[in-house]
Amino acid sequence: MMNLGNMVRGVASDAVAQSLVQFWGYDEGTLELWRASSNFVYAFERNQVQYFLRVSFEQDQSIEQIKAELEFMQYLRLNGFPSVTPIQSISGELIETLKIPEGTYIAVVFSAANGINLDADTITAKQMEEWGKSLASLHFLSKTFEPVSERRKSWLDTVQFMESVFKKHPGEQKALQELSRVSNWLQSLPTNKDVFGLIHYDFQLDNIFLEEDKDHSFNIIDFDDAIYHWYALDIVTALDDFIDDDNPHSKLLLQSFLNEYRSKMDLENDVVAQFPQFQRYANLYKFSRILKSLDYGEINETPSWFVGLRGKLVRVADELRQSFQKPWQRDNMK
Numbered sequence: 001m002m003n004l005g006n007m008v009r010g011v012a013s014d015a016v017a018q019s020l021v022q023f024w025g026y027d028e029g030t031l032e033l034w035r036a037s038s039n040f041v042y043a044f045e046r047n048q049v050q051y052f053l054r055v056s057f058e059q060d061q062s063i064e065q066i067k068a069e070l071e072f073m074q075y076l077r078l079n080g081f082p083s084v085t086p087i088q089s090i091s092g093e094l095i096e097t098l099k100i101p102e103g104t105y106i107a108v109v110f111s112a113a114n115g116i117n118l119d120a121d122t123i124t125a126k127q128m129e130e131w132g133k134s135l136a137s138l139h140f141l142s143k144t145f146e147p148v149s150e151r152r153k154s155w156l157d158t159v160q161f162m163e164s165v166f167k168k169h170p171g172e173q174k175a176l177q178e179l180s181r182v183s184n185w186l187q188s189l190p191t192n193k194d195v196f197g198l199i200h201y202d203f204q205l206d207n208i209f210l211e212e213d214k215d216h217s218f219n220i221i222d223f224d225d226a227i228y229h230w231y232a233l234d235i236v237t238a239l240d241d242f243i244d245d246d247n248p249h250s251k252l253l254l255q256s257f258l259n260e261y262r263s264k265m266d267l268e269n270d271v272v273a274q275f276p277q278f279q280r281y282a283n284l285y286k287f288s289r290i291l292k293s294l295d296y297g298e299i300n301e302t303p304s305w306f307v308g309l310r311g312k313l314v315r316v317a318d319e320l321r322q323s324f325q326k327p328w329q330r331d332n333m334k
Helices: 004-012 015-021 063-078 125-142 155-167 173-187 231-238 248-261 275-294 304-323
Strands: 032-036 040-046 049-057 096-100 103-111 196-199 208-211 217-220 227-230
Touching (some): 004 304, 015 049, 015 096, 063 103, 063 125, 125 217, 125 231, 125 248, 196 231, 227 231, 231 248, 231 275, 275 304
Antiparallel strands (some): 040 049, 096 103, 196 227
């Protein structure tokens, strides 16, 4: 989630996107905002073919980190993993920048993902199996990935980020205590290549597209949160809608995912038993990003959607804040 002030300014005008898309060329009148979350994503057409322009502010994502992201994506594609393709600009660059008085904007363009999004309420056991197999395939390739130049950040960087955010909010002592518990626990875990590597970190249903006519394979988008972490965290964040659901059908779907994941990657029961701890890390990191997003200063005029979005973020932050007071225990999830 980007700073709400930057979001308001970015949504108010597409002037930056209009300037950046010129580096690739596009069909006049086709550029439109598709998504605004941690960055701005615009759909556009060039020669009647759809592409997606992603615009980031340098304060949120450095060029070095984007280079590392694109290298990982290209490695995955070269090894047969179906993800969207970074597209070169007219001048042959994968990354273009635009400097304005407020700072520097960074742009990349991706091909469109073939297939359809699935819904957590209607997904089948077979589709869950394919989803689990897809994530396992990504982790299997990650085990042998060695970047040539830049490296993506690791969990240690997120710990430092969280600490810096919480220290700016003196009232968040519970969050700082939770951070201490989480970081101490993470430091006790093994980091060999069978359990730790570069993960997607947002392998949820809105970022995977099922191609039913191609042996039920998934096309994957949105690698901009990729981070060196434990593979178990990728499973936990992907299955966020299912892990805490006590409905027997949800438990069946969860097991379908895990069974197929295990067909390609080792996943011991003791690691599954640690899912609640990984959830606590993910919740804490989400909380820190929301706090940073809400630290937007003064906004002269707010659009109609602003109050609703801000209210939602405040409610989510309050819910997460309450979760930090739960006992630190190892719930069993086999």
